[in-house]
Amino acid sequence: MSLAQWDQLVLDGTEKTPLYKQISERIEQWVQEGRLKPGTRLPSERRLAEILKVSRMTITLANEDMKAKGIVRSQQGSGTYIMRSARSERVEGSTVWQHHFTYQLGSMSDEMEEIMRYGLDPHLIHLAGVGTAPEVHPGIELSQCFSEHLRKNPILLQLPAPTQGYEPLIMDVRKWLYDREIEANPREIMIVSGAMQGLDLISRLFLGPGDYVIMEDPGFLAASDAFTATGAKILRITLDQEGIRIDSLENLLMQFPVKFIYLNPTFHNPTGITMSLKRRKRLLELAKKYKVLIVEDDPSSLLYYGKKPVPSLKSLDEDNNVIYLQSFSKYLFPSLRVAVLVAPEGIVSHLVKIKQRIDLHSHNLTQIAVHAYLSEGRLEDHIEKLRQAYRGRLDLVHDVISRNANLRCHIPEGGVFLWCKLPCSLSAERLLDLAIQKGVSFVPGNWLSGVGLYENRMRLAFTHPSVDLLKRGLEVMNEIIAEHHAGQSC
Numbered sequence: 430m431s432l433a434q435w436d437q438l439v440l441d442g443t444e445k446t447p448l449y450k451q452i453s454e455r456i457e458q459w460v461q462e463g464r465l466k467p468g469t470r471l472p473s474e475r476r477l478a479e480i481l482k483v484s485r486m487t488i489t490l491a492n493e494d495m496k497a498k499g500i501v502r503s504q505q506g507s508g509t510y511i512m513r514s515a516r517s518e519r520v521e522g523s524t525v526w527q528h529h530f531t532y533q534l535g536s537m538s539d540e541m542e543e544i545m546r547y548g549l550d551p552h553l554i555h556l557a558g559v560g561t562a563p564e565v566h567p568g569i570e571l572s573q574c575f576s577e578h579l580r581k582n583p584i585l586l587q588l589p590a591p592t593q594g595y596e597p598l599i600m601d602v603r604k605w606l607y608d609r610e611i612e613a614n615p616r617e618i619m620i621v622s623g624a625m626q627g628l629d630l631i632s633r634l635f636l637g638p639g640d641y642v643i644m645e646d647p648g649f650l651a652a653s654d655a656f657t658a659t660g661a662k663i664l665r666i667t668l669d670q671e672g673i674r675i676d677s678l679e680n681l682l683m684q685f686p687v688k689f690i691y692l693n694p695t696f697h698n699p700t701g702i703t704m705s706l707k708r709r710k711r712l713l714e715l716a717k718k719y720k721v722l723i724v725e726d727d728p729s730s731l732l733y734y735g736k737k738p739v740p741s742l743k744s745l746d747e748d749n750n751v752i753y754l755q756s757f758s759k760y761l762f763p764s765l766r767v768a769v770l771v772a773p774e775g776i777v778s779h780l781v782k783i784k785q786r787i788d789l790h791s792h793n794l795t796q797i798a799v800h801a802y803l804s805e806g807r808l809e810d811h812i813e814k815l816r817q818a819y820r821g822r823l824d825l826v827h828d829v830i831s832r833n834a835n836l837r838c839h840i841p842e843g844g845v846f847l848w849c850k851l852p853c854s855l856s857a858e859r860l861l862d863l864a865i866q867k868g869v870s871f872v873p874g875n876w877l878s879g880v881g882l883y884e885n886r887m888r889l890a891f892t893h894p895s896v897d898l899l900k901r902g903l904e905v906m907n908e909i910i911a912e913h914h915a916g917q918s919c
Contacts, residue, residue, distance in 0.1 A: 435472060435480045448483055449490035456491075457500050460511055471501065471509045475858050485858070486881030544650070547870035554902035557870040559845050560893035561762045562822070565814045568762065571802050575794075578801035585797055592785045593777070594620025595796035601803040602769050610744040611753065616774045619781060620796055622788075623766040624726060624756040628655045628691075630770075630780045631724060631752060635688045636661040643681060644691040645673050647877035647886075649698050649726065652691055661688070665879045668697065672704030675711050682719040689722035689752075695730040695738050696844025699877055699888035703842065706739040713742065716750045723751045729759045731812050733843035734820045749773050757799055759845060760812055766792070767799045819845070822891050822899060829903040835914045836907065838889070847889040848874075852914035857887040863909045869902045 438455050440448055459465045471477065474488040481488075492509055495501040503509045547557045561567070579585060593599070599618050606613055621627040628651075636642060638660030644652065646665035656663055664685060666677045672694055681687065690712075694704035704712075716723050725742045743753035756768035770780070784791075802808055823840060826847065830838050838849040851857060857873035864871065874886025891899060 435477065438481060440481060440483070447490075449487045449494060452481065452483075452488070452491035453494040453498070453500070456495060457498065460500060465511050467511050469511045471511070473508065479856075479858060479862075484881045484884065485875055489881075544872060544876075550870075552868060553865070554869045554898045554905070555893045556889045556891070556899075556902050557872050558893065559759060559763065559890050562815070562818050562892050563895055565811070565818045566762065567802075567807075567811050570807065570811075571761065571765075571798060574801040574805055574807065575798040578797060585793065588793065589789075590620075590791035590793040590796055592788075592790050593781045594618070594791055595793060595800060598796045598800040598803070601800055605803065605808075606769070606771065610740055611771065613771050614774075617771055617777055619770040619772070619777050619784075620791060621768050621770050621784070622792060622795075623758065624728060624754045624768045625651055625655065626766075626784075627754045627768055627770045628652055628724070628726075630783050631689075632656055632659050632661070633783050634776070634779055635722070641685045641687045642689055642691060643678065643687055645693065645697065646879055647699055647874060647883055648691075648879075649693060650877055652726070653879055656691070663879055667882075668700060668702055670702065671708050672697070672702055673708075673712075675708055675715070678712070679715055682715060682721065687719070687721050689724050690716070691724045691726065692742070693726045693728070694742060695727055696732065696841060696846075698728070698844070699846050699872070699874070700848045701839055701841030701844050701846055703738050709739065709742055709745055713746060713748070713750065717748050721750075725751050725753050727753065727755045729844045732759065732815060732819060732845065734816060734823060735842050738843060743771060752776065760808065760815065761799075761802075765795055765799070767795050819892060822896065825896065825900060826889075826891050826903060829900060829907065833907045833910060835910050845890055845892045847891060849887050849889060851885045851887065851910065853885060855910065855914050856884045858884070860887065860906075860909060860913075863913065864906060867905050867909065869905045871906075 438452065440451050442448070444451065446454075456465065456471075471492075472480065474485055474492065478485045478488045492501060492503070496503065499512055501509050502512050544557050547553055547555055596615075598620055599615050602618055602620070603613060603615060606618075619627075621630065632655045636656060636659040640659070640661040641664055642656050642661050643664045643666060644656070646667055648665070653663055664681050664687070666673050666681070668674065673692060678690070692704075692712075694709065696703055712723070715721075723742060723746075727741055727743075730738055730741065741753065743751045753771040754768060758765060758768070770777070772780070826838070827840055830836055830849075835852045836849055838847045840847070851860060857875065861871065861873055871890075872888040874883030874888065875881055877883065877888065889903075894902065
């Protein structure tokens with residue numbers, strides 16, 4: 430069935446039946462009539478939402494309704510397909526393994542996969558994801574430290590790292606944290622393969638079907654997938670200029686038995702907002718009052734371009750209610766999957782046991798590489814180079830964007846993302862389609878929302894391409910917006 434034929438799926442906004450139900454029922458009718466054959470691939474959620482002129486969330490709900498009825502099935506990385514009948518499956522002799530799956534994929538998994546694909550496409554100017562700026566990339570310097578360290582200690586190649594992490598790196602990290610006003614003994618520190626592994630382990634330990642977790646909206650796409658994979662329910666709270674809304678937070682804490690609050694309070698992804706000190710203190714008071722953990726994700730607080738940001742929640746925490754995550758990927762490079770998790774001993778010991786069941790012991794070489802770099806004191810100097818380079822890039826971004834009266838972006842005081850408003854007449858997903866055709870990628874704002882908000886927002890990352898490509902990518906965006914907008918910014 431061609432994309433053009435999907436225009437024939439007519440919806441009636443005056444009906445009492447919700448739009449997602451109408452979509453589900455029309456597709457079911459087409460299947461019964463034979464217009465949609467078993468095995469037919471449906472358009473992507475993004476494309477179908479555009480064709481039918483409904484929100485992405487409406488299509489997501491329609492797909493979930495059809496899955497529950499056994500009309501469609503989803504295949505990760507491939508799409509959504511019309512189901513074959515049980516009889517035809519038996520005739521063809523193939524087992525529908527999807528019926529045996531218990532692991533739950535979040536509704537945003539497809540978007541996360543698409544963002545990752547953009548980063549692998551050499552023909553795209555990648556403004557969707559983060560990478561270290563090529564002019565300050567530490568790869569050669571780090572590899573030299575690593576090689577020299579192995580030359581002096583070749584036995585390290587024979588030794589697996591303990592599940593909790595390479596012990597010399599744990600001691601390096603302890604000092605690194607102390608310099609940032611976070612005190613932790615070695616038994617409270619764990620090295621994980623990126624912050625996402627930390628979130629996965631935390632989710633496995635604390636969450637199960639029907640449990641509640643609170644997070645910001647918009648927020649980190651992959652985190653929500655980690656939480657929903659356990660069967661947990663996410664309660665989302667919007668932000669204002671001081672961070673997550675504390676009044677909304679307390680209302681939810683009074684209503685639901687929340688397992689933990691997941692936050693990115695410093696240079697928030699994607700908005701760039703930093704939670705105020707006053708609000709941080711109030712947040713910690715609520716955590717103590719309602720006996721709820723806070724998971725603080727801190728990927729880029731050292732990338733500040735003016736004054737230092739306010740102290741981390743972990744450094745302010747006097748009641749041991751904060752689990753702290755910091756990845757080295759924003760400071761070094763994304764492929765180096767090394768992050769730090771800090772939590773009370775009792776939590777760390779359980780997380781270590783869970784991790785041991787997954788990968789037995791840690792990836793030693795990457796941890797040795799980070800230890801070699803840290804122990805020589807090179808990371809601090811490198812981060813200062815990043816700050817200088819990214820300040821210059823922000824100046825460039827501001828210069829290019831200021832030429833476009835129809836694009837408004839929040840220029841952050843730190844971090845690696847811009848959060849931008851588009852004209853009301855141009856959705857971010859439509860702009861993405863046009864931008865991809867001209868060789869530029871970014872992330873639509875509604876991909877980062879669990880409730881379908883921010884259709885006229887987009888997230889731009891400014892650290893990955895060269896300066897020349899960054900400028901070109903932004904100019905392309907300006908050209909597309911100028912050509913296709915017809916109204917004021919939302």
